[in-house]
Amino acid sequence: MFAAALKYVAFARVAAALARRDRGELFGRMVFFAVILGVFTSLWRAIADAGMPIAADAKQLVWYLATTEWIILSAPMVHMDLQESIRRGDVVCRLGRPASYVGSAFAEALGLLAVRAPLLAATAWICAAAFTGWIPPLASLGWTLPFGFAAAALITGMHLWIGLLAFWLEDVSPVFWIAQKLLFVFGGLMLPIDLYPTAMRTAAALTPFPTMLAGPASLVLPLNGSGSGLGMLTARLLAWGTVTAVAVWWEFRRARATLTINGG
């Protein structure tokens, strides 16, 4: 069991080493992140001038957005790599290895996440503090780190599920766009879900998306860092993580059954 896990740790370490070398991409993400936060700081200020529609103030909403964006930007787009691997037929070579194809892809994504997440978290916090001149209570900020990382891993699982659709679809990008936009809307990327009309709030509650974004990000808003709230968020992350794992396992099993290998 331990030796089997070590294989995947090695996959993660190799991916992390590669990510550390690709500094340009990481730097680009950090700049993009800073710009987005700058744009939204201006937007929330403008909305504060017009009369804020919810209890949270503009500063808290900038920190909320910094956390949701941190989670989104940290999650690796593993579906693109899987699609390429399946299209080119590389997947066949990897199926014969003594390590799960899906498991190794997930481990590589976690390795990338382990490099990206701390740097983007630093960018989020520095920019949010600079733009708002305010820092949330350190305890609630501290909780966002493990929960945000877990949420990014859950999003990575969803990307993995989308990538495996390439066994049946020519291009998985349209599925990704829809999933991403559903995540933006039902996850509460830019606005806390409390702002939504009732019907949308109800619909969002039936999806995993609020657990992926609004759950961890709401920890920086007041009255959201209580013990029961953290327990509920942990339970939801575990439940949706299990659902995603089962969905990926079942999908890959179906894909292997339908796969036809020709040539050598």
Add this chain to the structure above:
Amino acid sequence: MSRHSNNLSFMCALLANNLKAAAALRGAFAMQVVFMILNNVTFFVFWWVLMRRVPDVRGWRLGDIEVLFGIVAAGFGLAVTVAGGVRHLGRLIHDGELDTLLTQPKPVLLHALGLRLQASGFGDLMSGVAFIAWSGQVSWRAAPLAALAIVASALVLLACGIVFQSLAFWLGNVEAVARQLWDLLITFALYPEPLFGGVLRLMLFTLLPAGLVGYVPARLAHRPTIALAVLAVAAAAVYLIAAALVFERGLKRYASGSRFGVHG
């Protein structure tokens, strides 16, 4: 004059060729178009929810934002439909894949831009036009000016894409950076102009001309004046000429990839 009409008919031939290729995979084509429309509608939910609570953000109402979003989406769609090769220009330069185009009698830049068509661009174009119509802010009499605004927006976007991707002549592999710069341009163009002030505002009308991709064309469609029409057309022409000059300058530094390949 005849050289220009030759180039125009060459561009039309490339577009027709790309359309035939896209139509060969009708299912995938239709899916990309439909999903892009859904993608854009989903993105707009943010504004819809926000503006229900705050109907006026520094003088911008929901209808104004619909026109802005429509112009940028339609402009982007037009750019990647007619000149989808712009997104791959940096890679062509870096990998030495311009070789096959250099030996042909047509302008290299024109050929490289017309090599590809992004099917989802049709979805952007259609949803952009739908947003403009839905806004109720643009009368039928102003429709030709709205079309002019979309073309102007597309040309400035295209020009910026050419410049960002042409950095590959000097800096090597800039694919990720160029893509992120283009994303930044689009991000800024999608938010109301009064959110930005000072040096940033100046930058948005010069170095990163989001103002000329979004605000000026949107205002032209919304409240048309001759001065705005002249400004939009002149800006598009200036940026396009500048982009062509940058590409020509870079082409002198181009190092062949010594790669054998054929473009149909």
